[in-house]
Ligand SMILES: Nc1ncnc2c1ncn2[C@@H]1O[C@H](COP(=O)(O)OP(=O)(O)OP(=O)(O)O)[C@@H](O)[C@H]1O
Ligand SMILES: [K+]
C-alpha cells in the first residue's frame with residue numbers, strides 16, 4: 011500500500027485542477043487567512059477593472075493592466091489551492107485502493123448456545139464471537155481468543171510473508187479483510203461496523219477529518235499577523251505617496267500587499283502537513299493525528315525494547331547447564347516440562363532444544379494441573395504438576411528469590427549466570443519445589459545494521475534508551491554492542507512509565523513503541539506512542555500511531571518523517587518571508603524612483619517602469635508556489651545533524667537564497683515582460 015509517489019499522475023492532476031476552483035469558495039478560503047486576504051484583494055481588483063472599463067478615472071490606471079493584475083492574483087489563489095488539492099488527491103487515491111480491499115464477507119458467528127450461524131460481516135457487533143478457518147477472509151477486527159493461525163495480511167500491509175497470530179500472546183490481534191492461511195481460530199470482535207481499522211485508515215487518508223495541528227495553528231496566527239503588519243505598511247504608503255506627488259493606483263497597492271504577505275508558505279502550509287501524514291502512511295504507519303507525526307520530529311528520547319527491537323527477538327535456548335545433584339537428561343526433561351504451557355518463543359525453543367538433544371520427553375508421563383504463565387511482572391513461568399511438583403523457570407534473580415538456597419549453590423549459580431550474561435546471552439534459572447537445579451542459556455542476535463541507525467540518531471542529538479527485563483550484565487553487553495546511549499535493566503512495565511515521566515518532567519519529549527497490554531500506560535504517557543498492529547487492543551488504543559508492519563525499529567523512521575516535516579515547513583517559511591522582504595526592496599524604490607530621485611540609488615534592479623516592476627513581482631510571487639509544490643510534497647532532503655548546525659545551514663540556504671532568488675527572478679520576468687509588451 012505504498013504511497014503513490016508519482017507527482018505528475020494525470021488523473022490526480024485533473025481532479026486537483028477542478029478542486030482548485032471549488033476551493034475558491036470564501037468559506038473554504040477563510041481557513042487560510044493569508045490566502046483569504048489575497049482573495050479579497052482579487053475581488054477588489056475585479057471591481058477596479060470593471061470601474062476602469064466603464065468610467066473615466068485616471069487614478070485607476072488602464073483597464074488592460076488592471077485586468078492582467080486581477081488575472082495573476084486569481085492564478086496565485088488557484089496555485090495555492092492546487093497545492094493543497096494535489097496533496098489531498100494523493101491521499102484519496104490511496105483510500106480508493108484500500109476501499110477495494112473492503113469486500114462483502116460472511117462470518118461464521120458463534121451464538122450464545124454454541125451454534126454456528128452464517129452472518130454478513132456488517133451484522134457483527136463488538137464482543138460477538140466468530141470462527142475463521144483456513145481460506146476465510148476475516149470478517150472484522152478482533153482478538154483471537156482461541157487457537158493460532160498463520161494469516162496473510164498483504165491486503166492491508168502490502169507485505170506478502172504470512173504472520174502468526176495467537177491467542178493469549180501479545181500478537182493476538184487480527185484485522186478485518188485479511189485472510190487465514192492455515193488452522194482455525196476463534197475471534198472476538200473488537201470494533202463496531204464502520205469503525206474498523208480499515209474504516210479509520212480510509213477516513214484518515216481521505217483527509218476528511220484532518221485537523222490543523224497546534225503548530226500549524228500557531229504558524230497560521232503568526233502569518234496572519236505578518237499579513238496585518240503589511241496591510242498597515244501598504245496603507246500608510248498611500249499618504250506618503252500623496253506627499254511625494256506620486257500616484258499609487260489601487261492595482262499597485264493591492265499587488266504590493268500581496269507580494270509582501272507570506273503567500274508562499276500560506277499557499278503550501280497545508281500541503282506540507284498532508285504530505286507528512288502521507289509519508290507516514292507510505293511507511294505503513296497510521297498516525298491518529300497530524301500532531302503525532304509532528305511531535306515525532308521533536309523527540310529527545312527514544313525508548314526501545316531490547317528483545318525484538320535491538321535483537322532479532324526469537325531468543326533461542328542453546329544450552330542446558332545442570333548445577334545441582336541432577337543428571338543432564340533429567341534436567342533437560344524438567345526444563346521441557348516446565349515449558350509445556352509456555353507460548354513464548356523462549357518456551358518453545360527450550361522444548362526444541364530438548365528434542366534436538368534427543369531427550370525422550372515422554373509427555374504422557376506427566377499431568378499438568380496448572381500452568382503458570384510468563385508475565386513481565388514476575389519474570390517467571392512454569393507448571394504445577396498433578397503429582398504436586400512445582401516447576402519454575404525465569405530470570406535468575408526471580409528464581410533466586412523463589413528458591414531456598416545455601417551459600418555454595420548461590421555462588422555456583424552466580425558464576426554461571428554471569429558467564430552467560432557477560433557474553434550477551436540471557437540466563438534462565440530452573441527450580442523445582444523451590445530448589446534451584448540449573449541454568450538454561452538463551453541466545454539472541456543483535457539486528458544487523460542497528461549500530462548505524464543509532465549512530466544516525468546520535469548525530470541528530472537524540473538519546474536512545476534500551477529497556478529490558480533482562481539482567482544488567484546482558485543489558486550492558488547488548489547496549490554496548492548496539493551502541494545505545496543508556497539502558498534500563500530488570501525493568502518491569504511500570505519502570506518504563508516512570509522513566510518516561512521523569513524525562514518529561516525534565517522537559518524532554520519521549521517516544522516509545524510497544525505491543526503488550528502492560529505497555530499501554532507507557533504508550534499513553536509517551537509523547538509519541540507507537541503500537542504494533544499485531545499488539546493487543548489496549549496497546550493500540552493507548553498509542554497515537556499504529557505500525558502495520560509490526561516492526562519495532564519503525565520508531566526510528568517515524569522520527570525522521572516527523573523531522574522532515576518540521577524542517578520542510580521551517581525552510582519554506584524562511585524562504586517565504588525572506589522572499590517578501592526582498593520584494594519590498596525590489597518594488598518600493600521602483601515606485602518612487604521618478605518622484606524621489608534620491609531613492610533611485612536603491613533602485614539597483616533597474617526595472618523598466620513602476621508598472622512592470624509591480625507586474626513582474628506579482629508574477630514571481632505566483633509562480634514560486636507551483637515551483638515549490640514538489641518540495642512541499644516530497645519534503646526537504648534530510649541529513650542527520652545537530653539542531654544548531656541544521657538551523658545555520660537552513661538559514662544560509664533558504665534565508666539567503668530567499669533574499670537573492672526574487673531579485674534574479676523579478677529582473678528576468680521584467681526583461682521578458684518588456685520584450686513582449
Ligand atoms: N517464557 C519465559 N519464561 C520464563 N522466563 C522468561 C521467559 N521469557 C523471558 N523470561 C525472563 O524474564 C526476563 C524478562 O522478560 P521480558 O520479556 O520482560 O523482557 P525482555 O524480553 O528481556 O526484554 P524486552 O523488554 O526487550 O522484551 C527475561 O530477561 C528472562 O530472564
Ligand atoms: K508574498
Ligand SMILES: [Mg+2]
Nearest residue numbers: 317318386479
Ligand atoms: Mg520480552
